[in-house]
Amino acid sequence: MRFITMDITKCVVCRNCEYACAFRQTGDFNRDDSNIRVEYHDDVKICLPQTCMHCDDAWCLEICPAAAIYRNESTGAIEIISDRCAGCKMCILACPFGNIHFDKINLVSRKCNLCQGEPNCVSFCISGALQYTTDQNSYQNNREIFQRFIENLSSVNH
Amino acid sequence: MGDASGKKDHYTSLCRMCDNRCGINVYVEDGTIVEITGLKEHKWNRGRLCVKGRLAVDLVNAPDRIKKPLKRINGQFEEISLDQAYDEIAEKIKQVQATWGERAMSVWKGEALGFLTQEDLYRRFIHAIGSPNYFSNDSACYVGRWLGYALVTGDWATQDFANSKCALIWASNPPYSQPNLTQSILNGREKDGKLIVIDVRLSAIARQADEFVQVLPGTDGALAHGIARQLIEEDTIDHTFIDDFTIGFTSYSRYVNQFTPERVERETGVPAETIIHIAREIGRCRPKVSVYAGNGLEHHENGINNVRAIACLDGLLGSLDQEGGNFTAEKPGLKDLTLYRDKPLRHLDPIGADSYPVLYDFRKECHSISAIDTILTGKPYPLRGMILSGANPALTNPNSKKVIRALKALDLFVVRDLFMTETAELADYVLPAATFLEHPELHCHPIHQIISLSKEIVTFPGCDNEYIFLKKLAARLGAGSSFPWKDRETLNDWLLEGTGITIEKLLDHPEGYQYKPRRYRKYLEEGLPTPSGKFEFASRYLKDYGYPELPEYIPPTYMSAPNPDFPYILVTGARKVFYTHGRNRNFKRCRTAIPNPDIEMHPVDARKIGVETGDIVTVTSTVGSVDIPVKVVTPANILPGVTQVTHGWKESNINLLTPDDRNDPIDGFPLMKSVEISITPKVKS
Numbered sequence: 001m002r003f004i005t006m007d008i009t010k011c012v013v014c015r016n017c018e019y020a021c022a023f024r025q026t027g028d029f030n031r032d033d034s035n036i037r038v039e040y041h042d043d044v045k046i047c048l049p050q051t052c053m054h055c056d057d058a059w060c061l062e063i064c065p066a067a068a069i070y071r072n073e074s075t076g077a078i079e080i081i082s083d084r085c086a087g088c089k090m091c092i093l094a095c096p097f098g099n100i101h102f103d104k105i106n107l108v109s110r111k112c113n114l115c116q117g118e119p120n121c122v123s124f125c126i127s128g129a130l131q132y133t134t135d136q137n138s139y140q141n142n143r144e145i146f147q148r149f150i151e152n153l154s155s156v157n158h
Numbered sequence: 159m160g161d162a163s164g165k166k167d168h169y170t171s172l173c174r175m176c177d178n179r180c181g182i183n184v185y186v187e188d189g190t191i192v193e194i195t196g197l198k199e200h201k202w203n204r205g206r207l208c209v210k211g212r213l214a215v216d217l218v219n220a221p222d223r224i225k226k227p228l229k230r231i232n233g234q235f236e237e238i239s240l241d242q243a244y245d246e247i248a249e250k251i252k253q254v255q256a257t258w259g260e261r262a263m264s265v266w267k268g269e270a271l272g273f274l275t276q277e278d279l280y281r282r283f284i285h286a287i288g289s290p291n292y293f294s295n296d297s298a299c300y301v302g303r304w305l306g307y308a309l310v311t312g313d314w315a316t317q318d319f320a321n322s323k324c325a326l327i328w329a330s331n332p333p334y335s336q337p338n339l340t341q342s343i344l345n346g347r348e349k350d351g352k353l354i355v356i357d358v359r360l361s362a363i364a365r366q367a368d369e370f371v372q373v374l375p376g377t378d379g380a381l382a383h384g385i386a387r388q389l390i391e392e393d394t395i396d397h398t399f400i401d402d403f404t405i406g407f408t409s410y411s412r413y414v415n416q417f418t419p420e421r422v423e424r425e426t427g428v429p430a431e432t433i434i435h436i437a438r439e440i441g442r443c444r445p446k447v448s449v450y451a452g453n454g455l456e457h458h459e460n461g462i463n464n465v466r467a468i469a470c471l472d473g474l475l476g477s478l479d480q481e482g483g484n485f486t487a488e489k490p491g492l493k494d495l496t497l498y499r500d501k502p503l504r505h506l507d508p509i510g511a512d513s514y515p516v517l518y519d520f521r522k523e524c525h526s527i528s529a530i531d532t533i534l535t536g537k538p539y540p541l542r543g544m545i546l547s548g549a550n551p552a553l554t555n556p557n558s559k560k561v562i563r564a565l566k567a568l569d570l571f572v573v574r575d576l577f578m579t580e581t582a583e584l585a586d587y588v589l590p591a592a593t594f595l596e597h598p599e600l601h602c603h604p605i606h607q608i609i610s611l612s613k614e615i616v617t618f619p620g621c622d623n624e625y626i627f628l629k630k631l632a633a634r635l636g637a638g639s640s641f642p643w644k645d646r647e648t649l650n651d652w653l654l655e656g657t658g659i660t661i662e663k664l665l666d667h668p669e670g671y672q673y674k675p676r677r678y679r680k681y682l683e684e685g686l687p688t689p690s691g692k693f694e695f696a697s698r699y700l701k702d703y704g705y706p707e708l709p710e711y712i713p714p715t716y717m718s719a720p721n722p723d724f725p726y727i728l729v730t731g732a733r734k735v736f737y738t739h740g741r742n743r744n745f746k747r748c749r750t751a752i753p754n755p756d757i758e759m760h761p762v763d764a765r766k767i768g769v770e771t772g773d774i775v776t777v778t779s780t781v782g783s784v785d786i787p788v789k790v791v792t793p794a795n796i797l798p799g800v801t802q803v804t805h806g807w808k809e810s811n812i813n814l815l816t817p818d819d820r821n822d823p824i825d826g827f828p829l830m831k832s833v834e835i836s837i838t839p840k841v842k843s
Contacts, residue, residue, distance in 0.1 A: 010344045012362040014333040014735055019209045019751055029209070029736075029751035040365065042794045047365050123196055126206050126337040127344055127366075145348065152350035 001076030003054050004036075004112075004119055005138045010129035011047035013040045020124035024115065035101070035112040036121045049129060051121065052099040052112035054078045060091035060100060060111070077114035085109055170197055170668035172601050172612040174273065174594035175210035175217070176738045178203070178338050179601045181668065182211060184615050191218050191595060191616055199669040200610070202603045208337045208735055216745050218595050218616065223576050225620055228588040235588065240620050247545075247587055248634035250570045251287070254543035260288030261506045262542040263570075264529065267294040268549020270575060270741060271591050275599055275653070276624045278495035280547065281522065283628045285496070286640035290503035290511075291541065293526040295549055297510070298556070301521055302456030302827045306465025308520055309697050311478060312687030313486055316605045317448040319346040321482035324443035326354045328468060329378060330452020331361035334733035339450065342605075346482075352443065354436055356381065357454065358729055358831075359758070359802055360795045369436055372797060375729050376458040376714030376832035377426040382467035383414040383711055384422030385437045389474050390414070394441025396476025399693075403681060404473050406696025406708070413708050425713060427797065444475040446482030453731065457830035458714060461822045466709035473693045479679050486680060487604030490673040492653045497640070498522055507538060514826035515703060525826045526555065527818045533564040543570035547624065548591065550740040552581040554805060556816035556828040557781055574627065577744055580808055590621045597623035597646050600653060600664075608670030609659060614646070625649055705824055714832045715820070724779060724834035726763065729802045730812050731830060740806035755807035756789035757837070760798045764790045767837055774840040777803070779815040779833050785840055786810035801835070 018034040026033050036051035054071075058078045061069040068084035069091060071077070080091070080100075085108040092100045092109055100111045112119075114132075122132045131138070166185040173180045173194070181200020185193040194214050196207035227243035228235040238246075254262050267280045281292050307314040319325050319342040332339035344366065347353045355367035356378070364370045373381055389395050390411050400407050419430035440447055449471060455464050477483030504511070509532050510525025511518035517525060532541040544565075555561045565571055565584045573585040582588045599612045614623075622630065629641035643649040651661060663671055685691035689699050701707035712718075716727050736748040743749075757777060759767075769775055771790045776783055786803060787810075796802060803812040813830075820829040 009348070009366065012333045012340060012365050014208075014337075014340075014362050016208050016735060019735075020212070023209070023212065023747075027747070029747050031751070042360065042365070042792050045365055045367075045370075123205060124207055124209060124212075126208050126333060127340040128206065129344075148348075148350050 001054070002132050002134050003076070004051055004114070004122060005131045005133055006049040006051070007129045007131070008047055008049075010127045011038065011049050012127050012129075013038050013047050014126060016124045016126055017049060017121035017130060020120045024120045025110070032101075033103075033110075035099075035110060050097060050099060052078065053097070054112075054114070059094040059096070063090045063094040065090065072113070075114045075117045078111070079113040080109055080111055082106070082108045166192065169613055169615050171595065171615060172610055173207070173211045173214060174612070175214055176335070177269070177273070178336055179273075179603070180207055180211060180338060181610065181670070182207065184595065186615060189616065191215055197668065201606045201608055201670045203338050204341070206338070206341065210736065210738065210742070213736070213742065213745060213748070214593070214595065216747065217576070218593050220577070220744070222578070222744060224578065224582075224588060224590045225618060226590060227620075230586050240622070243587055243589060244630050244634060247570070247572055248631060251543060251635060254570050255288065258540040258542045261291060262540050263287060263289045264291035264293060264509075264524075264541060264544045266526065266529070266544055266546040266549055266551070267292070268547060269295055270548035270550075272548070272594065272597070272599055272624055273601070275495065275649075276547070279624055279628055281496040281498075282640060283632060283637070285498070285501045285503055286632060286637040287635050288503070290506045290508035291524050291529070292508075292522070293524050293529050295526075295554075296521065297517065297523050297526045297826060298828055299453060299456065301517065301523060302461050302822070302825050303451045303453070303465050305516060305520055305825050306451070306455075306462050307469045309462075309516075309700065310466055310469040310688075310694050311472065311486075315479065315484035315486045317450050318480075318482050318485040318605070319343045319448050321446065322346045322351055322448040323446035323482060324352045324354065324440055324448070326356070326440065326447060326449040327363055328356045328449060328451050329358075329454025330450055331357070331363055331733055332450070333362040334735050335453070346448075352439055354439065358797065358800055359732065361732070369432075369439070371428055371432060371436060374427045374717070374797065375727055375800060376460060376464070377717070378455055379460060379464035379467040379709065379711040380417060380422050380425040380713070381428060381433065382464070382471060383417035384419060384426075384433045385440065386467070386471060386474055387414045387417045388419070388434055388437030389441050389471075392438065392441060394438070394444065395474040396445060399476040399478075400473065403686070404693040404695055405690050406694055407473075410470065410695035410708055413710070417711075425717075440471070440475065445477040445480045447471075447475050447477045448483055454729075454831060456827050457731065458832055459820050459822055459829050460712045460714065461827050462824040463709040463711060467711065470695055470709060473695060478693065479681060481678055485605070485676070485678070487607055488674050488677070488680075489604070490602060490609050490659065491657050492600065493655055495653070496522070509538075509541065510826060514824070516700070517825050526551065527821065527826065527828060530555070530557075530561055530564040530818065533567055534560070542568060544568055545572045545574070546581065546585075547574040550579045550581045552584060553579070553740045553808060553811055554813060555818070556813055556830060557818040558811055558813040559782060560818060579740065589627070590618075591627075592617070592621045592623040596621065597625070598650055599646075600650055603670060606670060606672065607674050607676060608672050609664065610668070610670045611650070611661065611664040700824070716832055716834050721834050724836050725799070726835050726837055727800045728777070728779070728812070728815065728833040728835045729800060729831045730805050730816065730833075732802050732804050734804055737804075737806060743807065754787060755804060755810040755812075756787045758789050758791045758796055758802040759837075760796050760800070761790050761793055762798045763801070763837075764788065767839060769839050775837050776840050777812075777815065778836045778838075779817070781817050782814035784810050784812060784814050786812075801837070
């Protein structure tokens with residue numbers, strides 16, 4: 001399956017992803033409605049986009065007492081069925097990454113559902129930090145980057 | 159939005175919400191544009207789009223769009239028919255020209271409606287009716303950098319970031335101003351390149367910089383000279399290029415020798431070790447060093463020479479027109495719509511051409527700030543009428559109060575725009591216009607040497623595109639022969655004549671059609687388009703006009719002659735992703751994300767003044783005053799003593815403070831990014 005990978009060497013915290021996600025959910029640009037969040041620590045200059053990783057062994061899915069969370073067979077995304085959600089927030093407690101938030105108006109939990117296979121955040125990521133890719137591609141890509149990094153280290157010796 | 163279950167027509171086109179011009183998919187349902195996404199195949203943006211691109215749906219369907227001509231009658235706007243509007247405007251143009259002379263009429267072009275073809279159409283029109291007075295946003299933006307480079311190399315190259323070993327982003331913030339450059343910069347960096355960002359603030363791109371160099375506003379020329387001196391001293395320069403293809407190196411290297419790291423530290427605030435270190439990085443990566451000079455360099459009293467100083471680095475590094483360096487793109491060779499050859503009208507004294515001859519010589523740009531003075535004083539001659547299209551100088555030119563006074567004083571002021579802007583409110587006639595989704599236009603992306611076609615996807619009755627408007631008006635003024643093409647499509651065919659490119663080819667290539675493959679180091683065969691044919695560290699052309707021939711550095715006035723009544727420095731113009739200059743404030747959604755203007759300040763300054771984020775302060779310069787909320791940023795973001803306000807907000811219009819009489823002497827660009835101000839608290843929030 002494909003999921004959203006986040007490259008912290010490319011994120012510039014423009015937050016286009018947050019706005020694009022919020023817009024897709026609500027038609028407005030309130031960052032509270034976004035299922036992807038970008039944090040920035042400017043003293044150490046770390047840019048950290050974070051969104052649901054659609055875990056193989058999803059704790060949110062396991063814990064939901066209303067069985068409102070399931071895996072979408074075609075995209076592989078872990079999704080919340082809002083109509084079944086009781087608003088108990090157990091999933092929010094369960095997710096170790098804090099990738100589920102609570103919709104205070106509709107009183108249900110909200111999370112990324114990969115936009116039926118065309119994630120909006122990825123389309124609107126202008127720096128290319130977000131990619132919608134398979135884990136195999138991501139692994140290969142990261143290994144290549146690391147190899148180049150090692151080569152560069154050994155060549156810069158003058 | 160979201161899943162495409164409804165029946166939708168699909169078009170490919172290009173976005174014009176800013177100047178990046180990304181490839182887009184446009185979806186139409188029942189004649190209405192309902193969705194816009196990034197076009198995956200387009201070579202420029204490769205499917206990525208910023209939120210503004212999506213907001214074009216709001217733009218084209220906006221309920222507050224002007225759809226009928228408005229005429230000011232007894233101080234109120236009343237709707238009239240399009241024919242009546244064009245008839246009356248033509249009559250009044252004739253009156254103005256009969257009473258005050260043909261050159262009393264002028265045009266002023268902005269960027270809200272179209273781009274390069276639009277510019278040439280207005281140049282053509284104004285000359286066709288006998289006046290040389292073409293004004294545009296370019297006498298306060300972009301051309302400063304273009305000239306700074308052209309005075310050295312004859313042109314302004316693009317940046318081959320994708321192949322670069324060292325990307326130097328200087329006074330620019332691509333994620334918000336040129337979003338696609340962000341992709342290229344970071345892809346290049348991924349291949350073990352280096353990213354150096356030089357700016358007064360910690361911008362979005364600076365967050366990814368390997369080196370973030372924070373400078374005091376307006377001191378970039380000194381830093382560039384300091385880097386140059388270090389490169390020369392360590393001999394990390396391209397001797398072959400310097401010896402064979404440049405002039406003036408001896409006097410230039412003698413001049414920059416005074417910019418020792420210690421001196422540059424005093425001038426710029428950048429530590430001496432940092433200057434040495436980045437010069438070493440840049441020297442090591444030569445010639446694959448790509449430098450992007452941003453708008454942040456232009457708006458200073460010494461702006462041009464600051465840009466020239468940076469442009470000179472290409473000569474030392476040998477990076478001009480190199481792979482991974484600053485690549486000089488070739489043009490597709492479109493036909494020239496302007497009349498400068500057939501009807502130059504130089505003898506009619508285009509406004510500003512005497513004060514800023516370099517601006518006029520190179521770009522045929524009249525000086526918009528001088529236009530304001532001319533309207534008000536009648537000197538050197540009366541300027542009484544203006545047609546203004548897609549621009550908002552009442553909000554975005556310096557010294558707004560004076561601009562408003564001048565535009566009100568015109569005998570005939572016609573504004574074409576999509577919305578009732580602050581400038582349109584001053585007009586005698588306001589005419590509806592067409593968005594970029596309503597007419598076909600040719601777009602070039604020089605870095606890939608591709609040309610693309612944007613499309614007429616929807617139209618609204620009465621919203622003529624720029625060509626049709628000028629054609630109809632010209633016909634009423636006896637200048638119809640200058641606008642012979644039936645429509646915009648026929649015009650596009652004509653523009654492409656002789657290039658071997660046809661509209662059919664462009665339709666077959668929505669990803670962009672490459673008109674020429676890249677060639678590097680063209681100067682080996684063709685020389686450079688400078689007076690000497692070479693890279694000019696020293697400019698004889700400038701010397702002949704009485705300017706220094708070297709890019710001499712002059713410190714900004716706030717440093718050389720500080721005014722104790724105005725102890726802080728104001729930078730303006732930092733971009734925001736939702737807004738382009740004065741545009742998009744009328745979209746409610748944008749206000750959810752970025753609801754109001756603010757003045758960014760360092761915590762030390764906020765404490766000194768006694769304010770916190772949200773408090774209102776009164777900001778004052780020698781020109782004027784404005785109230786604005788405070789935003790205290792983190793210490794890493796901005797230097798103490800320096801503040802930033804983004805322009806284009808009518809509720810806190812920072813151009814009430816910017817001066818129009820402290821311009822760069824060579825290109826006439828206004829001082830907008832190192833203005834002396836005082837700040838006092840107004841109200842506790």
